[in-house]
Amino acid sequence: MKIVDHIKNAKGKTLFSFELLPPAKGQGIQSIFKTMDELMEFKPPFIDVTYHREDYLYKQHDNGLLERVAYRKRPGTVAICAAIMSKYKVDAVPHLICGGFTKEETENALIDLNFLGIDNVLVLRGDARKGDSDFIPTPGGHAYATDLLQQVADMNRGQYLHEDIELSEKTNFCIGVAGYPEKHFEAPNFNTDFKWLKKKVDMGAEFIVTQMFYNVEKYKEFVTKCRDNGIHVPIIPGLKPLTTKKQLITLPKIFHLDIPEELSDAVSECKTNADVRQVGGEWLVEQCKELIKFGAPVLHFYTMSNPGPTKKIVEKLF
Numbered sequence: 001m002k003i004v005d006h007i008k009n010a011k012g013k014t015l016f017s018f019e020l021l022p023p024a025k026g027q028g029i030q031s032i033f034k035t036m037d038e039l040m041e042f043k044p045p046f047i048d049v050t051y052h053r054e055d056y057l058y059k060q061h062d063n064g065l066l067e068r069v070a071y072r073k074r075p076g077t078v079a080i081c082a083a084i085m086s087k088y089k090v091d092a093v094p095h096l097i098c099g100g101f102t103k104e105e106t107e108n109a110l111i112d113l114n115f116l117g118i119d120n121v122l123v124l125r126g127d128a129r130k131g132d133s134d135f136i137p138t139p140g141g142h143a144y145a146t147d148l149l150q151q152v153a154d155m156n157r158g159q160y161l162h163e164d165i166e167l168s169e170k171t172n173f174c175i176g177v178a179g180y181p182e183k184h185f186e187a188p189n190f191n192t193d194f195k196w197l198k199k200k201v202d203m204g205a206e207f208i209v210t211q212m213f214y215n216v217e218k219y220k221e222f223v224t225k226c227r228d229n230g231i232h233v234p235i236i237p238g239l240k241p242l243t244t245k246k247q248l249i250t251l252p253k254i255f256h257l258d259i260p261e262e263l264s265d266a267v268s269e270c271k272t273n274a275d276v277r278q279v280g281g282e283w284l285v286e287q288c289k290e291l292i293k294f295g296a297p298v299l300h301f302y303t304m305s306n307p308g309p310t311k312k313i314v315e316k317l318f
């Protein structure tokens with residue numbers, strides 16, 4: 001079922017959903033099932049599965065020369081989605097990224113998703129490869145989420161890359177995109193970034209999932225700005241509990257977000273990681289209560305495939 005229909009059917013009640021990472025290469029799918037087993041009690045209408053572009057590793061040969069090898073650490077997104085849908089009867093939302101795909105490969109991936117009965121996709125540009133300072137598009141692929149979105153929207157109209165539109169079956173993907181309440185880190189300013197978000201919605205995105213944030217006011221302001229500017233699709237807040245002190249540095253650095261002083265002070269005073277989990281968990285519970293009061297359609301948790309801290313939070317809200 002489409003995410004927009006799950007939200008419609010909930011009739012204003014806030015739903016809970018989760019994002020999982022594919023296991024690292026060489027690990028089995030059991031870790032996904034274990035996580036799912038723990039989260040199913042919250043009746044998630046959908047589960048997101050992230051997509052990871054190739055990185056590089058360097059292999060040293062006997063002659064001392066280094067060979068650069070393209071290597072994907074976490075493959076399996078599409079297969080995990082299919083396995084989740086088959087085993088748990090829950091909709092799975094694969095993340096679809098520009099990086100690492102030519103347009104033909106994207107088309108083939110979308111055909112696979114369509115044949116598997118996957119109704120939703122989260123369309124993203126993707127992160128830069130480790131070692132690249134900026135995002136480098138794949139030759140013959142897309143540079144921005146807008147370009148990728150256009151390809152999915154084209155297929156929803158029956159327009160494939162090389163086939164006759166009259167003879168091609170339309171796909172029916174419900175398309176989601178990313179939104180940044182605190183601005184995407186590359187954008188020169190908030191309004192420019194917002195203009196691209198509006199463009200994505202005008203091009204056919206039916207829901208937005210936000211980058212994580214730790215100040216509910218940022219989400220509220222973002223939603224208000226969207227509504228004032230003609231963006232009326234559901235805006236799903238992305239949430240992640242703080243679990244280590246180190247995240248006070250890494251999260252702002254990686255995700256370009258602001259951690260409120262009250263929270264960073266409280267975390268700084270913690271003696272152990274268990275204390276941090278307690279403080280981070282309590283903060284997120286309060287955030288979630290505010291979001292539910294504000295009418296957030298879904299609370300979407302970035303579990304990083306470690307469901308424990310998320311579970312403790314959702315137990316207090318469900």
Ligand code: FAD
Nearest residue numbers: 050051095124125126127144145178184187193196209211
């Ligand atoms: P875009 O919308 O393409 O925006 C990128 C930048 O370019 C922004 O600064 C924007 O303002 C600007 N821009 C947008 N369109 C245009 C245009 N047409 N012309 C010029 N400038 C433009 N990464 C992964 O690799 N795998 C994942 O599974 C994944 N999941 C994510 C899930 C969520 C909910 C979020 C919020 C992020 C996720 N990411 C993931 C990270 C994401 O790929 C990065 O944040 C990336 O840097 C930007 O992706 P985007 O889709 O927002 O890009």
